[in-house]
Amino acid sequence: MMKTLKSLLMATALLTSGLASAHEFEAGQLHIDHPWSKEVPPMSSVAAAFFSVANHGDQADTLLRAESPIAGKVELHEHAHENGMMKMRQVKDIQVAAHATQMLKPGGYHVMMFNLKSVPKLGETFPLTLYFQHAGKVEVEVKVEKADYNMASGHSGEDAHNHHSHMNHDTMH
Template sequence: MSLRKILLLSALLGAGLPVHAHDQTQGQLHIEHPWSREMPPVAPTAAVYFVVHNNGDQADRLLRLDTPVAGKAELHEHVHADGVMKMQQVPAVEIPAGGEVRFEPMGYHVMLFGVKQQAKAGERFPLTLTFEKAGVVELDVAVQKDPPAAEHAH
């Protein structure tokens, strides 16, 4: 088989595979598919979602967030209190040993305040996570019109 045919076959076979170029692994932690929903151009806030898998035998904690696209980034969660769902800031998020934490709509999430310019679907922006043990992890957040397909969410 010629080299050209091999390359063509490789390209065709690889075309159906999902691409997670913005996933990151740092030590025992793996951060899966960081994404944000496209917001109206004048919206002052945005949210970021992802899944943190801890493949180690020690818990870790997400302590801090930074991004150049917003004035401030905070850890938040939705809680059900007095019959109402509300959002509140949390100081840190525990990532259990051998477990995972989902940052998703109506759960834990990253809130970006004072967004300088809302990103459009198809664009990406940087987000830095700081963990107690794993240290600093640089993410590349994908902006999407809609939430990711079910295979990304689970």
């Protein structure tokens, strides 16, 4: 009985550790952590993806573009303060400095997906391909989470202290 319980605990630990790292992706010197998207209404035509990119190398890298089979068009975007207003705009690329982490989060840089072909539901994942100047093509899985998020960390979920809603991109294009 004790041997069976010990085996079960070890198996659970292995599965749990696998799940913890399942949301991290490596590409050369880049470490991409926790790609996520907020849950959007079933008839939505847009969604956004967020994640962090840690560059452990001595050379800066650049996110050049992204694509996903769930979207007709994918763009790199940022939110910026202009004349006291928060505005969203497309950017050519997103820099990831050497030995630094670039956050793609609500209220900052993010990946916008337009003309959704399918709208993923809460708890589901969808593929997103990122193209970096030096690290090249990186395939990640984006997890759909609750619409709540913490602006400071960019992480979503029940434990977020500051709840805000992401700007409605439908009205911005």
